[in-house]
Amino acid sequence: MRIDVFTLFPQVFQPYLETSILHRAIKRQLVEINLHNIRDWTTDRHHVTDDVPYGGGGGMIMKPEPIFAAIEGVLGPKPNCPVVLLTPQGRLLDQSTAYELSAQPQLALLSGRYEGVDERVRQHLVSDEISIGDYVLSGGELPSLVLIDAIVRLLPGALGDPKGALDDSHASGLLEYPHYTRPAEFRGWEVPEILSSGDHARVARWRREQALLRTYFRRPDLLDMAELSEEDRKFLEKITQDEAAQDPTADRGD
Numbered sequence: 597m598r599i600d601v602f603t604l605f606p607q608v609f610q611p612y613l614e615t616s617i618l619h620r621a622i623k624r625q626l627v628e629i630n631l632h633n634i635r636d637w638t639t640d641r642h643h644v645t646d647d648v649p650y651g652g653g654g655g656m657i658m659k660p661e662p663i664f665a666a667i668e669g670v671l672g673p674k675p676n677c678p679v680v681l682l683t684p685q686g687r688l689l690d691q692s693t694a695y696e697l698s699a700q701p702q703l704a705l706l707s708g709r710y711e712g713v714d715e716r717v718r719q720h721l722v723s724d725e726i727s728i729g730d731y732v733l734s735g736g737e738l739p740s741l742v743l744i745d746a747i748v749r750l751l752p753g754a755l756g757d758p759k760g761a762l763d764d765s766h767a768s769g770l771l772e773y774p775h776y777t778r779p780a781e782f783r784g785w786e787v788p789e790i791l792s793s794g795d796h797a798r799v800a801r802w803r804r805e806q807a808l809l810r811t812y813f814r815r816p817d818l819l820d821m822a823e824l825s826e827e828d829r830k831f832l833e834k835i836t837q838d839e840a841a842q843d844p845t846a847d848r849g850d
């Protein structure tokens with residue numbers, strides 16, 4: 597996979613790309629990430645990339661010329677890969693979006709700054725818009741890195757354990773089960789006995805039930821879309837019937 601990132605602050609990316617899973621994925625040539633400084637594509641003496649907004653008001657707007665020049669200069673006049681603008685106005689990033697984008701052989705990411713980019717960039721250059729959440733950051737660099745991380749860890753060979761991503765929260769629509777490591781007892785708090793029983797089938801069932809419980813109490817909205825077996829459904833029915841007894845926030849109406 598190839599990812600071209602267009603930004604005014606390429607230096608923000610480097611340390612993260614040189615760390616852990618992303619670093620390994622780049623070294624193994626699972627992904628090639630090219631950083632492009634939009635400022636390098638300005639033609640004026642002062643390398644200006646922003647200007648005041650038409651109609652007045654505060655803040656600066658990223659000018660269209662250097663952005664078009666950078667993206668078309670790198671990808672050609674008609675880019676044949678998705679050109680993704682990171683913006684709080686885009687479709688919300690979730691795990692299925694990450695899977696969808698990880699299947700692309702090539703992506704271009706555009707990180708905004710200031711009040712954002714001139715609208716003509718969005719209308720005539722960008723083909724997709726992604727938000728990493730309903731809040732506003734100062735720039736699109738962190739959102740681009742969030743998107744890159746979410747995508748790259750899904751590429752085959754990126755994770756040490758190839759099955760690692762399968763149980764992750766949101767991979768199958770559930771939140772993941774709780775994890776424990778050594779010591780078996782810490783400050784009197786013990787690891788659930790079943791996890792050291794050596795009975796793989798019981799451990800798998802316990803983990804599945806924990807994932808169902810977590811999702812039911814923390815994110816019940818996810819259950820509508822989750823892939824559930826008959827056994828899962830029966831377990832959830834049992835919890836639903838026991839809800840008043842188990843969930844301290846339940847309103848018993850008395």
Ligand code: SAM
Nearest residue numbers: 682683684708711712727728732733735736739
């Ligand atoms: N004025 C813009 C608006 O209200 O939609 C927000 C501009 S924001 C201060 C500057 C840049 O940060 C945006 O152009 C975008 O690239 C990035 N950004 C901020 N929050 C984001 C989010 N939640 N998701 C993706 N990108 C974001």
